[in-house]
Amino acid sequence: MSIRASTHNGRAGKSGAYSAKHNDRQFDTSTTNHIDPTLTPQNKNVRFGGDYGATTNEAHELAFYQNHFGESLERKNIGYKAKGKAGQIKTMEQYYRSIKSCPEETLYTVGKDIDPQLLWEIYREHQEWKSREFPQCQTLDAALHVDEPNAMPHIHERSVWIGHDAQGKEVVGQAKALAEMGVLPPDPGKKYGKYNNAKQTYTQICRAHFIEVCQEHGLEIEVEPLPPDKVGLELIEYKIQHAQERAAEATHQAQKAVKAAQSRVDAFQAIEGDIADLEGIQPQKTLTGAIRGISMGQVEQLKAAAIRGVVAEQEVRELKVENRQLRSRLPSTREKLKEAQELEKLRHENRVLRERVRRLESALDFLCERLPEPLQPLISKVKEILTGRKKKENLKQRGFER
Numbered sequence: 438m439s440i441r442a443s444t445h446n447g448r449a450g451k452s453g454a455y456s457a458k459h460n461d462r463q464f465d466t467s468t469t470n471h472i473d474p475t476l477t478p479q480n481k482n483v484r485f486g487g488d489y490g491a492t493t494n495e496a497h498e499l500a501f502y503q504n505h506f507g508e509s510l511e512r513k514n515i516g517y518k519a520k521g522k523a524g525q526i527k528t529m530e531q532y533y534r535s536i537k538s539c540p541e542e543t544l545y546t547v548g549k550d551i552d553p554q555l556l557w558e559i560y561r562e563h564q565e566w567k568s569r570e571f572p573q574c575q576t577l578d579a580a581l582h583v584d585e586p587n588a589m590p591h592i593h594e595r596s597v598w599i600g601h602d603a604q605g606k607e608v609v610g611q612a613k614a615l616a617e618m619g620v621l622p623p624d625p626g627k628k629y630g631k632y633n634n635a636k637q638t639y640t641q642i643c644r645a646h647f648i649e650v651c652q653e654h655g656l657e658i659e660v661e662p663l664p665p666d667k668v669g670l671e672l673i674e675y676k677i678q679h680a681q682e683r684a685a686e687a688t689h690q691a692q693k694a695v696k697a698a699q700s701r702v703d704a705f706q707a708i709e710g711d712i713a714d715l716e717g718i719q720p721q722k723t724l725t726g727a728i729r730g731i732s733m734g735q736v737e738q739l740k741a742a743a744i745r746g747v748v749a750e751q752e753v754r755e756l757k758v759e760n761r762q763l764r765s766r767l768p769s770t771r772e773k774l775k776e777a778q779e780l781e782k783l784r785h786e787n788r789v790l791r792e793r794v795r796r797l798e799s800a801l802d803f804l805c806e807r808l809p810e811p812l813q814p815l816i817s818k819v820k821e822i823l824t825g826r827k828k829k830e831n832l833k834q835r836g837f838e839r
Contacts, residue, residue: 439657440548442648446541446640451776454539457494460580460593476584481557485568485576494578498540498595501577502533505599509606538609540577540595547651547658549589555654557581560592562650567643573599573614574639615639 448454458464461482466472482494489500507529514526532538547556564576579594600613615635622633623641651658 439659440551441659442547442651442656444543444545444640444644444647446543448539448541449536454534454536455542455595457498457540457578457595460578460582460595461494463493463495471585471587473584473586476586479553479583481581482578483580484578485564494580494595498577498597499530499533501575501597503529505607506532506609509602509604509608512602512604512606532609540597541611543594543596545592545594545647546589547656551590551656553581553583553590556590556592559647559650559654560594563643563647564594566646566650570642571618571620571639573618575599611636 462472462477462480466474466477484491484494484497486497486501487504489497489504491497491500510527510529510532517523517525527535533540545556545560547559560579560581564579567574568576574596575598576594576596579592581590581592582588583590585591597609598611598614599607600610600617602608612635620635620638622629622635623637624633627633648658648660
């Protein structure tokens with residue numbers, strides 16, 4: 438029985454650029470319901486493009502960006518400043534997270550029952566070939582996930598396209614990178630555009646090689662790609678999970694900020710206690726102007742209280758700023774949570790619908806085998822209607838595609 442080998446790529450979903458934290462699990466997995474932490478140690482993670490001493494994929498990617506694109510970004514920022522366009526100046530982190538220049542992510546799957554170790558071997562062979570054939574598509578990191586019980590084993594690969602500007606400095610640029618490597622669109626004689634571009638050629642070549650490696654490992658693969666309106670559910674589910682994780686991370690950060698604010702409140706309450714103690718100090722002036730009725734210990738206590746008062750005043754200012762920032766963040770956190778819930782609902786409805794369609798198709802096949810020939814056209818007509826409904830549902834799913 439043949440199985441399907443799939444590759445899907447993109448840079449961002451509705452909640453923004455895809456995060457490297459998903460791949461090496463650098464977030465609180467207890468806030469999600471699709472990951473089994475007991476299986477996480479079986480995941481694999483590898484980094485490419487140099488050793489920057491980073492302990493996370495995100496830190497590694499940022500270091501790679503700084504090393505390769507720092508000079509060109511600085512030159513661009515100087516130009517913006519000279520032209521009075523300070524609003525367009527970006528830090529490296531902003532450049533790295535921008536949808537236009539963030540890393541691209543590719544999702545690899547080969548059937549739902551493949552041995553994860555075999556999938557990993559197939560990917561590594563494919564990645565080594567790709568790095569030779571397309572050196573300006575630099576793989577940054579890759580992760581094998583086996584800790585999502587409701588999903589098939591899959592691999593996330595993050596990469597960046599490296600082109601060059603007019604001064605020969607490295608920049609992030611898919612079109613530039615493909616042109617510099619000599620990759621042409623499928624029909625060079627036609628106008629370059631959405632349906633005729635070099636990325637399509639690159640994707641076709643890579644997909645063909647990925648399938649070839651699968652076949653070399655003894656797997657029987659369905660060669661024909663899925664039509665656009667029948668793209669697999671695995672990418673939709675990944676985007677749902679991504680939205681859930683972004684929402685959970687935002688909530689976690691908000692909770693941490695609230696705890697920090699509470700600790701400061703506790704500190705202020707402690708200062709109030711100090712003030713009550715200080716009120717017991719009753720100094721008196723003598724005829725010579727000296728002060729009596731106060732000990733050296735009490736003087737030190739007064740000095741310490743004054744210092745704490747200055748620090749507390751500064752912390753109050755900082756807390757007010759932080760409070761305003763938190764308030765501005767809360768609406769977007771609620772929106773992300775709402776989006777994740779809606780996507781989860783859609784996934785459930787899709788599963789129910791698929792199961793109903795499957796049962797109906799089985800019933801039609803059963804009838805088709807047993808009904809008299811004059812009634813066969815009726816069954817065919819019902820199948821046509823069913824196929825039409827399936828296409829409509831799949832078109833709805835495309836709203837969640839990149």
